[in-house]
Amino acid sequence: MESVRQIVTLEQFIIERENEFSFSSGELSQLLRDIGLAARIVNREVNKAGLVDILGITGETNVQGEEVKKLDIFANEQFINALSAGGATCMIASEENEDFIRVNSLVSKNAKYIVMIDPLDGSSNIDVNVSIGTIFSINRRLENMPEPGLADCLQSGMHQVAAGYVIYGSSTMLVYTTGFGVNGFTLDPSLGEFFLSHRNMQIPEKINSYSINEGNYFKFDYPIRRFLAWIKEEEKSEGRPYNARYIGSMVADLHRILLKGGLFLYPGLKDAPNGKLRLLYEANPMAFIIEQAGGKATNGFQRILELTPHELHQRTPLFIGSRKGVEEVESFLKGDVKEHTLALLPNLKYWHPVPEEGGIRPLKLGKANP
């Protein structure tokens, strides 16, 4: 007789796993439910974006100095409303808000949790129907503070009690961890319900692809340029060259990497030494998930989760994905890969990046440079 696939809703799974926490009182479950609700509302708008006035920009600029998209604001409002109404969140920090928001409702002001959120990740892809996402990180509030404040947000990533993302793609999924593995839930839009579809996700060791905005090539430091040359070098025994895959939505790029293996890089740039991605609500939550799935996440030298935050919207270079890939780029950044190693690579010498001269000597077609 054909085995009946056991279906588990997000709700059931949250309750089932509630007793994993020594301090569990159902509040974290409530919070995860609130995120599930806001994700469904945002999903509904994303799916019909072309039909409703939700595409395009608002004309405003946010604290990051970026143009604000209408869907950025819509998503921000939905998550803030759901979290404020749910009663489990006493403070919210969002990519779209300069300052943190204290939830002063009667039910929430004594709540235990702080949520840091990127309500709409991959904003540059909103209007072109490419996968976008939401990223969230959850801290417990510090016990010795009369009321929640900045210090509650500036805890290192090690203090996260839960983190996750929602990807609004060909299907909508919610993927999260509470420090006991990573699980993925797919939304059945006909029922408006998230069902467990990916239990205990593990990132493949094998590097299948690398993701970086190579348009920034001349802004990368020399070791990154060397690494990019090296991964393009033909070395079948080591699985090189790696495939280049870059969606431009970190959630979508890392979701692929979580399922297929690979490496995502957003290094520091000459004009932005800390790169683009924000530590508290982009790098930390994705690092928690990828580490829980057996991968690695660093700033090239230090574990992302051990970085001490100083500002709400601070940025960090990010190298994340399959452990092998992160360790490979780290070895270039730490100068462990000696010059002569590269000189051994025949083709490389024709377009070997020239330090401090801003990159590649142009190739004259038909003959190699001297």
Ligand code: FBP
């Ligand atoms: P937003 O949260 O504002 O969308 O910024 C983050 C992000 O869009 C990431 O999702 C993505 O990986 C990166 O910025 C793309 O940056 P760039 O356009 O410089 O490659």
